[in-house]
Amino acid sequence: MSHVKKIQLTLWACLLGTVLSFAQKRSSPGDVFFFQYEYQKAVDAYEKQLSKGVLTKQQFLNLADAYFETENFEKASKTYMEIFGKDSLMDAHHYNKMLRSLSQNSNTDGTNGFLAKVSSSFPKELMENMEFNKQLLENGSQENQLEYDIFNLNGNSPQTDFAPSFYDDKLLFSSGRQVNKKLRYEPGNEGYFHIYESNIQPTGLVASVQLFKSLKDTDYHEATPFYSSKLNSIFYVLSNTENGGLAFDSNGKNALAIAKQAIGGSYQLLLKDLSTSFYYPFYDDASGKLYFSADFEDSYGGTDIYYVYTNNGQVMSAPINLGPRINSPGNEIAPYIFENSLYFASDVFYGLGGMDIYKSNIEDDGFGVPINLGEPINTEFDDFGMIIRNEGDGLLGYFASNRKGGKGKDDIYGFKVDEKPGLKTITFKGAVVNQSGSSQTVANVEVSLWDMNGAMLAKTISDESGEYRLEIPYESELVLDASKERYSRYIKKFVQDELDALQNTTFDIPVSLYxxxxxxxxxxxxxxxxxxxxxxxxxxxxxxxxxxxxxxxxxxxxxxxxxxxxxxxxxxxxxxxxxxxxxxxxxxxxxxxxxxxxxxxxxxxxxxxxxxxxxxxxxxxxxxxxxxxxxxxxxxxxxxxxxxxxxx
The missing domain is CATH 3.30.1330.60 (OmpA-like domain)
Known part of the structure; x- marks a missing residue:
């Protein structure tokens, strides 16, 4: 089974719930298999239809997606390209799949060519993120890479185990190991997800794995827990139910809601929509924001990360998208904040493969460039759901992966490391200001950063509002250069103390119009x-x-x-x-x-x-x-x- 299919089954397909084949009439067996996530059967059925020349445009796109999900990337890329050349059915999310298909075939020229055709439809933040990570991964960051001690948890099962969460001295996690043999979830061919608890040992391994019984009882999905020590409550996702059974929307889909369960106290259903699933809640004790993943209409691709303002966990606002610096044409899941950095997973096309874990520094007005954590945390397979905390003289963390050598479909891995994961960066951001006029900002100014050997490190153009932003791996000294025709050129050298003082602040570049x-x-x-x-x-x-x-x-x-x-x-x-x-x-x-x-x-x-x-x-x-x-x-x-x- 493909690593992409596994993650979709465990995080999107499985968690989306059951799609009733009888709830909505499909036009072909291929449609039935496709919407039940039986992708190989969908391929066979669609190809049979195709040989007879009866596929609709949407079914042809479904076939491309089915090729992608079954790791037939060569056929996927050819089919996507044929659709791209004829119709406008493909959106940014499909562009991401197309680019991933080409990269899986090691088709660098094809990837670059297709990217050139569709890049204008991507936000500039995505292209900046791509360039930053491309340079980082291509040039190698081994000299900056940390020494990780990574280990497979002894509590993993042959089924799906994922979504670790700290619960005081315990570890909570989700698992598809079967609780009730009468209740099975067919797309995953295992039991409905339930939350388990275990004791964390000094080694980081776990002991005494057992069903977590502090939640409201349900026979269906309950997964991706997060414990808030401030509220002494568990946030988690669960299947929408009604009168003890699954609740479906008009299309026959059962989605996931987010609930909050106070330990030894009351239960609250926080976010629910019969047609929309919510994943991976994370409650930030410091800000009171509740983060989660969802696939709303305003998403930049597939599943995006959002937050809502709360009053002690009670939702007080509409969902707010984290924006194009974090969310991509791919899928973003599993937000987690540690020491002013946001960790999350994404399957954006420029990663190592499948889901990768990224770190973004939290800034006053947004987020820094998401940085791929690289090997050995990330692999060509799916790596997601990282959590981390200070432990002794270092840090202890956990994440899920379907990399080779595991015990089941997805396993939970622990790791110990001396320092906070993620490359240290320098961020320059602010506005280019015309100091010779009425202090208006200046658009289309080329702003660049250079090292002391005269090599350009990064370059950008100020936008229509005069705003600019550059982020690079840490340097102790560098030069900022800004220029535009008929404007004064600004050049300034920054030393280490000045660079450190600039972080999390803005720096406006003064220029003068001749x-x-x-x-x-x-x-x-x-x-x-x-x-x-x-x-x-x-x-x-x-x-x-x-x-x-x-x-x-x-x-x-x-x-x-x-x-x-x-x-x-x-x-x-x-x-x-x-x-x-x-x-x-x-x-x-x-x-x-x-x-x-x-x-x-x-x-x-x-x-x-x-x-x-x-x-x-x-x-x-x-x-x-x-x-x-x-x-x-x-x-x-x-x-x-x-x-x-x-x-x-």
Whole structure:
């Protein structure tokens, strides 16, 4: 049986409950087998129909899915591709299956080609997640990988065992081992799931496995427990029932609800929908949020992770999707929070195969890039449902897997490790802000991170709101670079203390638009300054002049390739020769101040005094003018000589 089929039977198909074949008339035997999760029988029936040319478009898609579930990835990819070329039946979830089928065939060119065709339909967060994990897995992270002591639990059975959960010094888990021989769940060919308890030994192994009897009694599914120490309650999923029997929706489906059972106290049904199943509840004692998995209409693919706000476990809001940073076109299940990190499982196409376990750092306004934990936690098979806690000098954890060498369909594995699983990362996020205008944000700015050897580590483009986000494996030093045509380039080196201080905070990147800093005056482009004046006959720079010249310093820092000419003029009063000398001295004084303030001397090609040669009005020699009119001729301009070629 395929690892994909196993996980669907144990977590989606099995937990979805029984689909009554008589509740809804199917158009063919293939449909009956398909909706009862008998995928190989569905393949045989659909292929027989196909040979007669009577498959509908939806049945042809069902056949592709059946190939996928039976691990016939070559036929699955061919069938999906044929559907993709003809119709729009395929959605993001099917794209994920298509990409996984191609990767299982080691068809790298086909995977990349198909991905290029459909990537525009994926959120940018998914593509960022993919690139990050692709680099991580391809380049190898062995030097950063932890030493795990992984062991198969002695309490596993030949049936399905999964969903471990801490319960003080005990371990709870779900199992398909048969309790009542009269009640069997046909798709899994085993008993309905029930919750068991066992004692955790110092070695991490378990003892005294027995049925957990603190829950409301039921003959049907009860699984994926989570114990909240704050509420002293168990959250778990169970089959929808009515009058002691299974309850079905109009399509003949029995779904799973989420319940809360106080230890020794009351029982509450929290989330129920006859047509929608809820999986893997996790209650966060710190925030009061109840996390779970479900396949709602707003999902990004298959099963997504959601949360609801609660008041001591009582649901107080509608479900909220964790968004495209966490949820993918695949299936996401089994959320678990440990030390400000979210652990969960996903079968997104860029993983190692089947379900993989990921870790995402929790941020103030969302989540970091989910990082594949890599081997040996993840394998080409299904690995899911991780829990972890501090134990002695290290950590103790458990997860489920159908990897080779187990005792049953899915087994629970324990592990011990010295440090928290998951690669340490650095996150830069915030907005690119135009500091030369009204502090509006700037879209389409290229933002990149570089190591100290000049290698690019990551790159992104700020979105329409000017927001950007980059996450990379931890570095002690790096350089941030941001650039856009006609904007100033921002480059800054960060050292370890600065990088550590930035985590879980935002960093806005200041840039300036060239056109905000210059203007047209007297037929040439000049740095935009307020008018300033020297005292009569003086070459000394007062505070007002220095304040304006600071803008020139900032302009040169923003656009270091600019070439400048300083021009100073005066009015017609006084002798012509004296005025030339006075304005030249003033231009030289301005240049001296700018150079002392950090402007390279090579940037200022000329500093010229024009005296009274360029009078802007009628206030020439011998003409009476008001002081305000004379002042119009007293001016200094900082001309940008290479304005026309600066951005070529």
């Amino acid at each position: 056109d905000d800093l210059v203007e047209e005056r007297e037929g040439q482009k000049v740095v935009k300054l307020n008018d300033f004046y020297f005292k009569t006959g003086s070459t000394q720079l007062n505070d007002d002049i220095k304040e304006e010249l600071t803008k020139v310093v900032d302009f040169v820092k923003a656009f270091p390739d600019a070439q400048l000419r300083i021009e100073t003029y005066t009015d017609s009063r006084g002798g012509s020769s004296t005025n030339f000398k006075l304005t030249q001295a003033r231009s030289d004084a301005i240049k001296k101040y700018l150079v002392e303030s950090g402007v390279p001397a090579t940037t200022i090609l000329y500093s010229i005094g024009y005296g009274e040669d360029k009078i802007l009005n009628n206030c020439t020699n011998g003409v009476f003018c008001l002081e305000t009119l004379h002042k119009k001729n007293q001016r200094s301009l900082i001309v940008v000589l290479n304005d026309n070629v600066l951005f070529d």
